Amino acid sequence: MKWLDNLPIRTKLTFITVLSCTISLFLASTVMITYDNHTYRKQKQKEITAQAEILATRMVASLEFEDPAAAQEYLNPFAINPEIAAAAVYTAKGKLFASYSRSGIRTAPAVSEEKGKYYKKNELIVFWPVLHKQRQVGSVYLHAIIEPLISRATRYSGIAFLALIASLIITLPIAMRIHYAIANPVYARSLIEASLDPMVTINPEGTITDVNAATIKVIGKSRLELVGTDFFRYFTEPNKARESYEQVFANGFVTDYPIIIWRSDGSLTPVLFNASVYKDESGKVLGVFAAARDVTAQKQAEKEIRLHAVALQTANQELEAFSYSVSHDLRTPLRAIDGFSQAVLEDYSEKLDDQGKNYLQRIRSATQRMGQLIDDMLDLSNISRVEMRHATVNLSALASDVVLELQNNEPNHIVECQIESGLTTVGDDSLLRIALSNLLGNAWKYSGKTNKPIVKFGMKQDSNGKKEFFVSDNGVGFDMAYADKLFCAFQRLHSISEFPGTGVGLAIVQRVIHRHGGSIRGEGVLGQGATFYFSLPE
């Protein structure tokens, strides 16, 4: 009956109703049919015997006068009785005197038998003596075929079926009402039992009055062991549990009260308790209903998060300390190298030949480049460290600012700048300024050797409605074969002598865009220009 357990309670009730109706009707019908069959056969036996007796009295004269024709006259009317299949009259010696057979279905035996009546299945055979003045002058024979049990049973079951339908029409609505009366509490109970959270009811004295399956599991004791015992003893801090219980009575409820359940095997389960009082109809407090949430996994996760946070913080602090130290300490010796090289050039100029001076110049420019590399490296690491402040940023205005700065720095470098107006996004103003300054600075730089340099900033929307900002130029461009190296720090696609730089700019841009949750890509054709597309989440 396992499958029955999984059915909804409503189906179960309907099923039980129909089943019990059917079984009771079937049993009643069977008993009735059996009883009826029994009485029917007895009745028929009586009837046929009575007919045989009447026939016997009527046969006296015919036998006395040995007039078979007259006997036949008495037998023929049996044709109107569909039950009688054959009839006969025998002489005293048992010889067939006269007989009737309906359509030859059954024929009378040639010789009579002893007085008697018996059934052969559905066929009743009666031999009855013909008596005249206490002397047997012959016997009569009647052979009746009575209606077979099966055809009556079929009729009865038809009736029983109709009765079943009728009774179901009456009982099913009743079953529905019972369903509402019974199923709802059962349903509610099964919900409570199905809950993963331990649930308990406690009376005002603090004794457990009911528990669900989850409580049994978390405490490790059976329902019988729990009900009737003191609620507070199942916690590591019974007093705290009692305190929370008193709070429930004082305020009507407690929410997320942290407490630790002490399992019978000694293990501990941290939970958050929610409890409220429940009352009877008159408003009298009957007890407390408490539900706990097992927060073991949550606590574990919190612990892990804390550990990760600490590890992350440590890493960040180390990184901060590292870049702080790089910022201070790495530059100092460089300044000394550069400074003293210059001092040698100034103070010992006449003692050095041109090659010596050239070497010192090389030392100085290498030192300065090293200084630039350190600065760019710090800038790059700084992009990831600074705190982001989100606000609406006018990218068009930022781009105009950057271009103005570029023009001021290189007033002799004439570049046609096309900046689409009114482009805004939400992001960190100073980070986005750094990104745009690098992208536009690159466009400016790499279009520097073009005849009529054009630098553009704008926005494109693809067919899916996705917006992409872009910075383009008509400068030297790049080979798409190296596109994957564009955003790697300190990777360059052009030599320093062609275009100065350390190869950090696009890495910085990418970090800024990634920190905003956006994406960036570059497209270029060697000798025709480059376009950098970036999208920012809206």
Place this chain on the structure above:
Amino acid sequence: MKSKIILLVEDNPDDELLTIRAFRNNNIQNEVIVAHDGQEALDYFFNKTGPENPLPAVVLLDLKLPKVNGLEVLQRLRNDKRTSLQPVVILTSSKEEQDIINGYRLGANSYIRKPVDFSHFMDAVNQLGIYWLILNELPAPQLEQ
């Protein structure tokens, strides 16, 4: 008028030499007193044993210093009535944002980052000298309360 004193707080002898060289190359002949760590700088101002040292026209303060670091020196100067208005220029290698913010928060008058390129460094020192030794007017010495 007695020439204005420059107090250079610098632990690195190379930087010390180069800074002084930059002054001399720029024809700044003022007396340069060097403190090699934060404690020496504080001793100059708060010398308990001898007579009080004259207040310098400007303190060129490095941040990363042995014993007492630059920001602590600055804090101590600002907390003392006599030195609370002392012009202090932070002259250091880093341009870490936290250094700049903390420097100004503690009342630095200026924050100059030493360029690696010595020519730029010379420019910076020259301008520093012109500004703090010639253009800038100093407050009258503050008396002890």
